[in-house]
Amino acid sequence: MRIAGTERGAPFTLFVDGEEMAAFAGETIATAMLADGRAAMRRDRSGAPRGLFCNMGTCSECLVTLRGDGGARRVRACLTPAAPGLRVETGPAA
Amino acid sequence: MLIVEAAHANAGASGQNAGSLHFQIERRFLEQGEAKAAEAAAITGLSRMAVDDWRGLEQALGADLHVHMHGGLMVAETADEVAMLERKAARERAAGLSAELVDGAELRRIAPYLSERVIAANHMADEGHADPRAVTPAFVAAARAAGAVLAERTRVTAIARRAGGFAVTLAGAGAGTVQADQLLIAAGVWSAGVGALANVHLPLFPVALQMNVTERVAPFLPHLIQHVGRRLSMKQAHAGNVLIGGGWPSRMAAGDGRFDLSRRPELLAPSLAGNLAVATAVLPHVGGLNLIRSWTGTTAITADQYPLVGAVPCAPGLFVAAGGSAFTLGPTFARLIAAQMAGGGAAAEAKAALAIAAPARFDHLNSFMGG
Amino acid sequence: MIDLAIIGGGPAGQAAAEQAAAAGLSVAVFDEQPRPGGQIARQPPAGFTVPDWLAGRAYAEVRAQLARFEGLGGVAWHGGTAVAGLAAGADGFRLTVVTPDGAERVAARRVLVAAGCYDLPVPLPGWTLPGVMSAGAAQAFVKSQRIVPGGRFVLAGTHPLMLVVAAQIVESGGVVAAVMFDQPLGRCVARALADPLTIVRHAGLFVDAAAARRVLARAGVPVRFGRPLAAVEGSEAVAAARFADGSIMACDRVALCYGFVPQADLPRQAGATVRWQAVAGGWATAHDAWMETDRPGLFVAGETTGVGGAAIALCEGRLAGIGIARSLGRLDDAAAAGLARATRRRHARLSGFARMLAAIADPAEVLARVPPADTILCRCEDVTHAEIDAVLATATAPNAVKLATRCGMGVCQGRMCEGALLRRIAAADGTAPGAAGGFTARFPARLVPIDLLCGLDDVSAEAVAD
Numbered sequence: 001m002r003i004a005g006t007e008r009g010a011p012f013t014l015f016v017d018g019e020e021m022a023a024f025a026g027e028t029i030a031t032a033m034l035a036d037g038r039a040a041m042r043r044d045r046s047g048a049p050r051g052l053f054c055n056m057g058t059c060s061e062c063l064v065t066l067r068g069d070g071g072a073r074r075v076r077a078c079l080t081p082a083a084p085g086l087r088v089e090t091g092p093a094a
Numbered sequence: 095m096l097i098v099e100a101a102h103a104n105a106g107a108s109g110q111n112a113g114s115l116h117f118q119i120e121r122r123f124l125e126q127g128e129a130k131a132a133e134a135a136a137i138t139g140l141s142r143m144a145v146d147d148w149r150g151l152e153q154a155l156g157a158d159l160h161v162h163m164h165g166g167l168m169v170a171e172t173a174d175e176v177a178m179l180e181r182k183a184a185r186e187r188a189a190g191l192s193a194e195l196v197d198g199a200e201l202r203r204i205a206p207y208l209s210e211r212v213i214a215a216n217h218m219a220d221e222g223h224a225d226p227r228a229v230t231p232a233f234v235a236a237a238r239a240a241g242a243v244l245a246e247r248t249r250v251t252a253i254a255r256r257a258g259g260f261a262v263t264l265a266g267a268g269a270g271t272v273q274a275d276q277l278l279i280a281a282g283v284w285s286a287g288v289g290a291l292a293n294v295h296l297p298l299f300p301v302a303l304q305m306n307v308t309e310r311v312a313p314f315l316p317h318l319i320q321h322v323g324r325r326l327s328m329k330q331a332h333a334g335n336v337l338i339g340g341g342w343p344s345r346m347a348a349g350d351g352r353f354d355l356s357r358r359p360e361l362l363a364p365s366l367a368g369n370l371a372v373a374t375a376v377l378p379h380v381g382g383l384n385l386i387r388s389w390t391g392t393t394a395i396t397a398d399q400y401p402l403v404g405a406v407p408c409a410p411g412l413f414v415a416a417g418g419s420a421f422t423l424g425p426t427f428a429r430l431i432a433a434q435m436a437g438g439g440a441a442a443e444a445k446a447a448l449a450i451a452a453p454a455r456f457d458h459l460n461s462f463m464g465g
Numbered sequence: 466m467i468d469l470a471i472i473g474g475g476p477a478g479q480a481a482a483e484q485a486a487a488a489g490l491s492v493a494v495f496d497e498q499p500r501p502g503g504q505i506a507r508q509p510p511a512g513f514t515v516p517d518w519l520a521g522r523a524y525a526e527v528r529a530q531l532a533r534f535e536g537l538g539g540v541a542w543h544g545g546t547a548v549a550g551l552a553a554g555a556d557g558f559r560l561t562v563v564t565p566d567g568a569e570r571v572a573a574r575r576v577l578v579a580a581g582c583y584d585l586p587v588p589l590p591g592w593t594l595p596g597v598m599s600a601g602a603a604q605a606f607v608k609s610q611r612i613v614p615g616g617r618f619v620l621a622g623t624h625p626l627m628l629v630v631a632a633q634i635v636e637s638g639g640v641v642a643a644v645m646f647d648q649p650l651g652r653c654v655a656r657a658l659a660d661p662l663t664i665v666r667h668a669g670l671f672v673d674a675a676a677a678r679r680v681l682a683r684a685g686v687p688v689r690f691g692r693p694l695a696a697v698e699g700s701e702a703v704a705a706a707r708f709a710d711g712s713i714m715a716c717d718r719v720a721l722c723y724g725f726v727p728q729a730d731l732p733r734q735a736g737a738t739v740r741w742q743a744v745a746g747g748w749a750t751a752h753d754a755w756m757e758t759d760r761p762g763l764f765v766a767g768e769t770t771g772v773g774g775a776a777i778a779l780c781e782g783r784l785a786g787i788g789i790a791r792s793l794g795r796l797d798d799a800a801a802a803g804l805a806r807a808t809r810r811r812h813a814r815l816s817g818f819a820r821m822l823a824a825i826a827d828p829a830e831v832l833a834r835v836p837p838a839d840t841i842l843c844r845c846e847d848v849t850h851a852e853i854d855a856v857l858a859t860a861t862a863p864n865a866v867k868l869a870t871r872c873g874m875g876v877c878q879g880r881m882c883e884g885a886l887l888r889r890i891a892a893a894d895g896t897a898p899g900a901a902g903g904f905t906a907r908f909p910a911r912l913v914p915i916d917l918l919c920g921l922d923d924v925s926a927e928a929v930a931d
Contacts, residue, residue: 003637006611009512026510027610034606034614039595039702039717045310045847049701051595053844053881055602056504057497057547058583058728060876060912061844063309071382073914074309078602079497079545080565093311093334102865109868227868309876309912333871360552361908363559363570363921371919381916386876388908 002035012084017091023082030055030062030077033088041077043092052078065089095242096272098264100249104230106282110391111421112305112337113223114318114327115148115161117141117191118168118216119182120419121322122341122399131182136450137400138189143447144426145191145220151425157232159224160332166221166318167196167205169212169376175323176214182322183216192219207314209378221318223329223337226421233428253277253292259411260292276435278413283355283392285402285416294409295459298394298402298416302359304344305391306369308383310334319376326372328380336380342369344390359390393418396456403427403451405434408460414453427451467491467541469789470560470573472548472731475503476527476775477579477767477782479534484786484804488795492540493571495562497911499544503581504601505775506531507609515611523629523673527775549909551576551731557762558735561909561921568917575762575789576735578750579782580728582768585745586881587622587723587831588842588850590696596703600722604630613639615718619706621645621694622722624826625653625674628688630720632677635684642716643687645708647723647831650690656824663817693831694719723828725772726884732769733906735760741899742771744829746884748903755788755801756781764789773819780812832888842889843882845875853886857893863903866890876912879904 002008009025016033023032030052033041040049041062052062055078062077067087074093099105118141123134145163152159170176179195186193196204197214204217234244245268252263259275279288279296289296315330320340327340342365347357366388374381395418396402402417413435415427433444445452469485471478474496482492494501500508506527509515519528534540543562550561557574584599591597596615600622606614607630617640620627631641646653657664664671681688693709697719706714726747729739737758739748749771756764766785767778784805791801838851848870856869863886866872872886873879879886883903891898 001613001616001639003607003611003613005516006509007514008611009510024512026512031606031610031612031614035612037616039615041595044593048593049595050593050844051598051702053586053598053602054583055598055605056583057911058877059586059844059881063876071379073382074384074912075565076912093309102860102862104868105862105865227871231869308915358905361550363561366908367919367921370915374916374919381914381919383915384876384912385909385915385918386912387874387878389905 014082014084014086014088016088027082028078029064029075029080029082029086029088032082033077041090043090054078063093065091065093095237095240096274097237097242097244098248098250098262098268099244099246100266100281100284102246103234103244104226107391107393107420108230108282108424109226110389111226111393112327112329112339113226113331113421114329115163115222115224115422116166116318116320116327117145117221117422118166118193118218118320119186121168121320121325124178124182124322128181132185135185135189138186138191139447140423140426140450142190144423147425147429148224155232155236157228157235159228159232161222161224162316162332163220163222164316165217165219166320167215167217168320168322169208169215170322171211171213172323179214179216179322186218193217205317207377207379209376212376216322223318223331225332229421250288250291253288255292255409276411276413278415278431278435280415282416282420283394285394285414289414292409292412293463294406294412295456295463296402296406296414296416296453297396297456297459299396300346300353300355300392300394302344302346302390302392303339304342304359304361304365304369304388305337305339306366306385306388307338308336308380309386311336311383314379315377321372321376324372325369326376328373328377335386336383338369338373338380340369340372346392355392359392361388361390398455401427401451402453402456403431404445404448404453406453406460407457408463417451466557466572466574467493468573468793469493469575469577470495470558470571471577471579472560473503473579473581473767473769474498474501474542474544475505475579475581475767475778476530477769477778477785478503478577479530480779480782481577481579481766481786481789482540483533483537484783485789486537486539488786488790490790490793490795493543493573494540495543495546495548495560497545497547501534501542501544502531504605507605509609509611513611519608521673521676526779530779547911547913548731549911549913551578551735551910553735553760563909563911563913563917568913568921570921574793575764577764577766577785577789578731578769579765579767579778579785580731580769582725582727582747582772583880584721585724585726585747585828586885587721587828588840588885589694589836590840591698591703592721593841593844594697594699594703595701596699596717597697597719597721600624600627600630600720603718603720604633607633607637613637616640617642617716618718618720619643619645619714619716620720620722621647621706623647623828623831624722624724625822627722628674628677628681630722631686632680635680635686641681641684641686642714643689644681645692645694645706646688646690647693648690648827653690653825656827657821659824660817660821663821666814667818723831724823724826725768727768727770727772729769730878730880730906730910732758732763732765734908734910735763737763737765741887741897744823744827745772746832746888746898747772748899755791756785757788757792762792772823773816774822777812777815777819780808780815783808784812842885843870843872843875845877845881846871848872848882850889853889854893857889861890861894862901863887863890864905867904873904878907878910
């Protein structure tokens with residue numbers, strides 16, 4: 001839930017596992033996902049979902065895959081800014 | 095049998111190496127001209143035995159060692175490198191190894207993940223990797239089952255050579271003095287120091303290397319990758335992490351006029367960048383992965399770069415097994431040195447198999463050492 | 466080469482930068498967050514406007530420091546930048562700094578690590594379910610990113626900060642099902658009353674806690690004591706919190722708050738001596754009166770030296786800044802001592818409060834409990850308590866257990882599991898946690914894309930001079 005009374009940056013959309021998601025300039029990927037009710041960000045070795053734990057770059061539980069034209073990259077969702085058109089995946093690391 | 099370990103089993107290079115099973119003639123033997131390359135072909139005899147030893151090791155030890163022998167590729171990027179590979183492959187085939195030069199469409203089929211820069215590779219079907227985390231504990235369990243006692247956190251502080259044996263003084267958790275008929279020094283980089291306690295030179299030179307590991311990713315790299323012209327060894331471990339090394343140096347600590355093996359070697363930035371640059375040039379996908387850890391470890395090499403395994407002639411009853419390549423060749427060294435120490439019919443054959451590694455080649459250094 | 470590289474843009478780093486800049490040093494500050502503030506004053510993104518941001522009295526001092534820092538000239542701010550490596554060089558230190566766009570080496574005569582702390586991880590069943598997060602994580606979303614990161618929160622732990630976080634969630638329009646203290650209220654009161662003078666000196670902070678409780682009371686949020694959290698339940702995500710008394714509370718988020726441990730990767734990587742923190746654990750870096758470690762030229766301040774709170778961090782940052790200027794000959798001993806005098810007095814006064822807060826929040830009982838065997842201890846490598854215990858029968862050296870189980874081999878470099886492992890080892894062999902050291906701290910302190918490191922040149926002297 002985005003907190004009322006805060007003026008945010010410009011709105012845009014990104015894609016998480018192919019689904020469109022709204023975000024505002026300045027938000028991290030983790031913020032966009034949690035504001036949208038998506039807590040699972042990666043899968044562990046058993047396939048169980050995992051989500052953000054520390055929100056400060058320390059635990060790396062929020063590693064998501066960013067899919068770009070040049071390939072995929074694993075980034076910490078809590079530190080990485082959301083950006084227009086970004087393609088985020090929460091499946092197993094490839 | 096008493097096994098004395100200063101720290102804990104697998105604490106040193108046994109547990110810190112990257113687990114390559116490499117049976118091709120190594121690049122380091124090709125760096126010093128054709129004569130050396132031809133001479134080094136003799137090591138392939140041990141490699142051939144090691145292939146069989148690794149094929150049977152999981153069954154022999156009754157443990158899952160994550161042995162993957164799905165083939166290795168030593169890659170070439172230039173015409174000169176390809177020529178070097180061809181000469182090497184010919185020597186390996188002559189020695190009975192399954193070397194095969196692949197290029198063009200066949201190379202892309204086998205290894206679609208390789209960069210376009212790679213124009214050919216020497217493919218050896220038996221190469222691969224195993225898990226150093228699992229191998230040493232499995233040997234420990236097997237040794238215990240065979241009646242050996244492992245004394246961890248125990249250091250050797252004195253060795254007295256007696257008629258027909260040794261009196262070995264121990265400090266630490268297993269403190270005391272033990273009598274032994276025979277003594278095997280297999281202390282990796284610390285072997286020369288243990289040899290000194292027995293008043294023999296074991297001419298081993300410590301070298302510090304660094305290695306790198308990525309985050310886990312889904313399996314994409316079934317092969318062991320090496321490079322004939324640049325330092326590179328790369329494979330995807332059982333757990334999914336990609337291990338990247340290949341003999342890049344770190345820096346040993348020094349003090350009191352000698353290298354200080356008690357301190358952790360220092361990571362070298364040029365080695366880090368250089369190693370990762372070669373890895374990415376050969377396998378572009380690696381560039382997008384995250385590095386999670388770089389670590390340093392020490393090993394020991396001899397003046398001619400061949401291992402040092404066998405009886406020490408000037409000190410009857412004293413044996414050594416050290417000098418590098420001891421993950422790939424370790425089980426083979428162990429089997430042969432055990433046969434040699436046990437005596438009997440298999441001893442002479444084992445000694446012959448270890449000829450290239452025989453300590454006798456350096457025994458002149460001990461001609462001034464007294465008894 | 467710059468005079469001073471500061472790692473961490475929180476209160477300690479800011480205060481040090483202020484002192485060092487005043488003494489004429491060239492200073493660069495590195496932080497993974499885009500804007501200065503640290504976790505205590507983690508700022509909203511530059512494009513956000515937030516009315517009455519951190520208006521409470523507890524934040525007045527750090528906000529004043531932040532305003533001064535942002536007005537400083539001569540200090541280069543490097544936000545969004547991770548420091549992955551720290552090593553001694555010929556005439557100073559070499560840092561490996563990483564942004565999403567590249568990595569470079571930075572040379573500095575002096576380095577200050579003021580890297581703050583993180584929430585003490587406490588393994589318990591279900592703590593790996595999506596929706597379980599640290600209280601600090603939840604609070605940072607509210608303070609900075611301006612979301613309430615869930616629908617219905619349970620806060621559980623031992624640290625009074627829970628009250629503040631819960632109140633911030635409620636005031637932001639969120640729902641808190643309950644604040645559940647593990648320890649009985651009587652123990653908190655007894656430990657506070659053990660030092661009444663400290664209560665009087667720091668009355669303002671108690672007033673803030675009381676204000677938070679009033680916010681929660683108005684919203685009808687129960688605050689309970691003596692209610693240990695036993696497990697978090699759910700299949701794909703958090704569905705409920707289960708307590709030791711058997712009660713179950715429906716929720717979609719559980720925020721854990723058992724205290725804090727220092728970020729110690731970089732001092733350990735550089736070889737500085739660290740000591741295990743008494744109760745919450747974690748490695749506190751040892752230092753002298755000028756905050757210099759036993760690696761000459763490497764300084765520490767704030768939570769890196771042991772968790773004490775923002776006010777102490779400010780003092781230590783000031784002392785470090787003065788000490789660094791002194792060590793570079795920009796201040797003589799007398800001038801440095803004079804500048805530091807008032808700060809040293811204040812530091813001594815604040816220490817009493819930090820000790821009292823630590824006593825109230827004491828997680829010792831929680832940490833002594835042994836969770837069920839299938840509880841995950843190492844989150845990165847999915848290593849359970851049972852797997853650890855199986856190895857402890859034959860190996861108790863931290864690096865040996867790591868090698869045997871993969872505990873600590875993962876992406877977080879052991880930050881999330883090292884403490885729990887060292888406590889298990891201590892319980893197994895009857896020693897104190899950390900007595901036999903911990904994992905070997907390795908490069909990189911934060912994960913780094915390999916292609917960024919390939920082009921890493923050796924030191925570029927001008928890298929941060931602009």
